[in-house]
Amino acid sequence: MSKSPDAFRTISEVADWLGVQAHVLRFWESRFNQVKPVKRAGGRRYYRPNDMRLLGGIKKLLHEDGITIKGVQRILREQGVAHVAALSQGLDEVAEPETQKNDSVVVPFTSKPAPSSEQINLDLGDAAPQSTPPQADPAAPEQIAAKAEPEYIDESPLLGGIATQAWNRTEFDDQLLKQIAPVAKDLRAVLNRIENRSAG
Known part of the structure; x- marks a missing residue:
């Protein structure tokens, strides 16, 4: 019935009629003094048809037209309750819940590439000019075996990349030092954290 x-x-x-949560209606009641539902025992709110139309108009202005709360308050002051209530959906129309509307919206995400001017080139170049290795004589297997096992272990860090290149390089200009400084500072901070954990 x-x-x-x-x-x-x-x-x-x-x-349910407006397709919003009940707390939204309580919030609107606190912001728009024109919304005055009848309150019965226990504080239960009962809305008359005119209250519903006013709320429907407020919802349209806020959610569909994108007007701010202050903007809707101004419209209510300047144009009156009847104007806002006339914007409402019909009392026999049931709005689709907003959560379902918002779930169907897909916003594509594209990452914005960083400008190339902000990127630091950390290529240190070759540590030292390398001579071309002598060509092995296929008839001399002992020469191949000697190349496979180095006589000493390189003392450079086993991190590879910039750390190894910096370790092997002996001359640094001011520009290169400015580029390396932030990396070195971060690396020092990480090493300090690791040392503090192992000491504690």
């Missing part, structure tokens, strides 16, 4: 159009509605019924 459905209610007559003139019947009072509870806050949950009005929330």
Whole structure:
């Protein structure tokens, strides 16, 4: 059995009709003093059809037209409650819940590449000019075996990349030092954290 159009509605019924949560209606009541539902024992709110139309107009202005709360307050002051209530959906129309509307919206995400001017080139170049290795004589297997096992272990860090290149390089100009300084500072901070953990 459905209610007559003139019947009072509870806050949950009005929330379902508008497709919003009940707390949204309470919030609007605190912001728009024109919304005055009848309060019965226990603080239960009952909305008259005119209250519902006013809330429907407020919802349209806020959610569909994108007007701010202050903007809607100004419209209510300047143009009146009847104007805003006339914007409402019909009392027999039920709005689609907003959570379902928002779930169907897909916003594509594209990462913005950093400008190339902000990137630091950390290529240190070759540590020292390397001579071309002598070509092995296929008839001399002992020469191949000697190349496979180095006589000493390189003392450079086993991190590879910039750390190894910096270790092997002996001359640094001011520009290169400015580029390396932030990396070295971060590396020192990480090493300090590791040392503090192992000491503690």
